Amino acid sequence: MNIYEKFKNEISIDNIYKDMSFLVDNVGERLSGTGEMEKATKYICDRLIENTGVGRIDHFPMYMSYPGEASLELIAPCKERIAARPVCHIDSTPESGLEGEVVYLGSGGYEDYAGIDAKDKIILTDMSWSPARPEKARIACEMGAKALIIMNWGASDSDLIQMGAVKTQWGNPTPYNEKEIIHLTVISISRKDGEWLEKMCSETKVVVNIKAAATREWITASQPVGRVKSNADNDEYVLVGSHVDAWGKSAICNASGDALNLELARVCNKYKAELQRDVEFVFWDGHEIAEGGGSTWYADNYWADMSNNCVAYINIDNLAIEGTTVPGVEGQPELKEMLTAAIEKIFGTKGVWHQAYKGGGDSSFFGVGVPYNSFATEYTDEKLIELNHAFYSPWLHTPDDTIDKIDKALMKKHAQYVTYILDQLANSKIIPYNLKDLGDDIKKQWMWVTDKAGRAKNLLSALDEIVEEYRTKMSELENMKSKDIDPALLNKLSLLCERETAMFRCWSGKYGQDGCGSLQTEKAIPALDYALEKYNDAEVYSHEYYLWETQVLRIRNMVFDELNTSINFINLMVG
Structure with missing residues (x-):
């Protein structure tokens, strides 16, 4: 019996439900820094020690926000009070509130503002995954809006109000990005009330008064962690994470993930003598309101270990939602072959592949160059339309997120599924990246960027040759798997090349953290894409033109260095 079969046979659904039930029914909502969070993290750490013999809680400062109260009063064309909740990391209103005209703008993306004067207006938007809540707020603030109202997704008759935050900074702010903190009042309302308000906006002028309060403060976070050590001497490890802090009753988001994470730790510990790599289990604090606060702190504080040894990150969140039927997985291209093959093996269907972008799922490790993956079943397209695109269920971040x-x-x-992926990453003799797919993705991104280069095309053409050389080298490296080469050497080389991919996955580069839900991160070579747009928009030979020309050149050189470094690694090690 191979180790995956042992893992699969050992996994206990009863254990998963036991831990999930405690977090949902005995704790419930657990915001970072609260007594409920302390109770949850102590329970998880105790269970980690019970399951594996090891466990600790890391404590660290984290920038947090707590919701106060909110109200929404319709002033014109009639008097009406609408139930509302404040979003976190907002500017609180004065006691008198904020008064203004409401304008409905769909999802709240840039395209929705076309031809609209949003200055001093109160913007009403739908809850949607793109742009994400923080990005909606950032765009509204940029457009001069006075405030933002986000109506929940879900069925049109739903009176659930979804909680959340609009902090665009991923993890703790720094002296350089603190100034980018959004200064805007944002509240949430139900789908039912939102559609009523939207309809009224289409018929007449609507004026409302908003009152909302939320704090901004530093707290001490609590983050359980434990590592199951293998008998291998390579120091490599797989990182498995699930977030503990949660809104509402939290079954879907994310007691289900925490419970599975605990059970995986127990199973790995039982068979640790057969593991080829260590497995580190972390239970993130600060996922929700601090926007990746715990996972970013982990990257900052355990950078050397991650950079030298971390093979991949498995994110566990939003599992087994009632009514979902479509297996979906997101990840980086070099993992696609393994991740999609696993869907066929476990579910007997092809499933859906999503390219992973920075901005959700504790994706804090794109800069260091650790490949990401996350799996969950999804609704059909028809069901999503019925639920107004409630991708993570209509119950997300509400008291109705219960075990049923x-x-x-x-x-x-x-x-x-997650057990199978963990087995592949922890026990394959050669790390299961498809390096040819990585090279192809880099080439594809380069082609997308050069196709829109405009007047910068000549500035970029110097890299065409090295991009093609990189692609060829990655293909050659992939082919070496079938040849007589030391697996340890090939694995080390693969990790070194992975660490040189930040420019193709991040806007903020290797050591920064892109904003939560930033649309720019979905672009090919995000930093270069942004610079090219600014350069091509600038008046020729103007001051701005020369500033952005310089920036294009410098980002081009960063891209060159990453590609060239990987090529040099390959040439030095295998010729």
């Missing part, structure tokens, strides 16, 4: 919203049979399938 978890499909038990589907939970078993999720456990099998």
